[in-house]
Amino acid sequence: MVPATDKHYTAAIIERRDFSEDLWLIRVDPGGPFQFKPGQYVTLGVDHGDQRIERAYSIVSSPYEEALEFFIELVPKGALAPHLYKLQKGDMMLCRKIPKDRFTLDLKSGRTHHLLLATVTGIAPFVSYVRTLYQDWKNGGSPMPGNHKLYCLQGGSRSWEFGYREELERFAAEVPWFKYVATISRPWEDAAWKGETGRVDDLVRKYTEQWGLRPETTTGYLCGHPSMCENGQGILQRAGWQKGSMFEEVYFIPGKEAAAE
C-alpha cells in the first residue's frame, strides 16, 4: 500500500494503454481534489524499499476531465520509469497534491500565434491545451482573448511513438485554430509512413514560413528532448525570436539524474 502524506495523494491507475514497448499512457484517479491549468506538470512517485522516488510528468488531460492522464516513456535504466512501467490498472502510486505552474499558454503578451514544438512525450502539455480549448470552443465560448491560433510540430523516430497523432489530426481537421504536423526522423525503420520526415529542429524554418509565423506575433513553446529544445530555440532566435517569447520544458539533462521538482 502506498501511504498518503500531507503532500501526496495515493493515486489509483484506472486505465493503461500501451502504444509501443516503451511508451504508454495511464489515466489516474488522483485520490483527492486536484486543480491544475493546461500545461502544468505533477510529481509522481513510488516507495521502493526505504527510498521514495519521484519525478515530474506533464499532464495530458484537460482540467475538464475527471482523471489525470500521463504519457510516459520507459527509460530502461532510470530510477522511476521502470517502476511506473510495472504498474497496471488498479495499482497505486504517489501523486503530489499541488501541480507546478509552468508552461501554460501565453495569453498576456498580446502574441496571438502559438508555435508548439514537441518530441514524443513532450506533446503532453500541448494535448492538454488543445483538449481544453476544444471543449471551450464546442461550448460556444473561448477562454482566450482575441483570435489565438496554435501550430504544432511533433517529432519522433518512428510513427508509433506519437501516441496522440490521430486525436490531434481530428482536432486539426475540425477546428480553424489548430494545425498539426507529425514528423519522423528514421523513415527507413518505418516504411509505411507517408508523412513528413526529418527532426523537429530541421523543420522549424520550413513550417514557420509555411504557416506565416512572425516573431512579433508568435510565442514559441519547446517541450521534451533537450537537444530539440536547445536547437529549436537557436533556430527561432536566428529567425528573430527574442528570449522572452520562447518557453521550454526540458524533460531531462543528458547524463544527469533528472530532478523531481
Ligand SMILES: Cc1cc2nc3c(=O)[nH]c(=O)nc-3n(C[C@H](O)[C@H](O)[C@H](O)COP(=O)(O)OP(=O)(O)OC[C@H]3O[C@@H](n4cnc5c(N)ncnc54)[C@H](O)[C@@H]3O)c2cc1C
Ligand atoms: C517538467 C517535466 C515534465 C516531464 N514530463 C514527462 C512526461 O510527460 N513523460 C515522460 O515520460 N517524462 C517526463 N519527464 C521526464 C521524467 O520526469 C523523468 O525524468 C523520466 O521519466 C526518467 O526518470 P527516471 O527516474 O526513470 O530516470 P533517471 O534515473 O532520472 O535518469 C536516468 C538517466 O536517463 C536520462 N534520461 C531521463 N529521461 C530520459 C529520456 N526520456 N530519454 C533518454 N534519457 C533519459 C537521465 O538524464 C539520466 O542520465 C518530465 C520531466 C520534467 C522536468
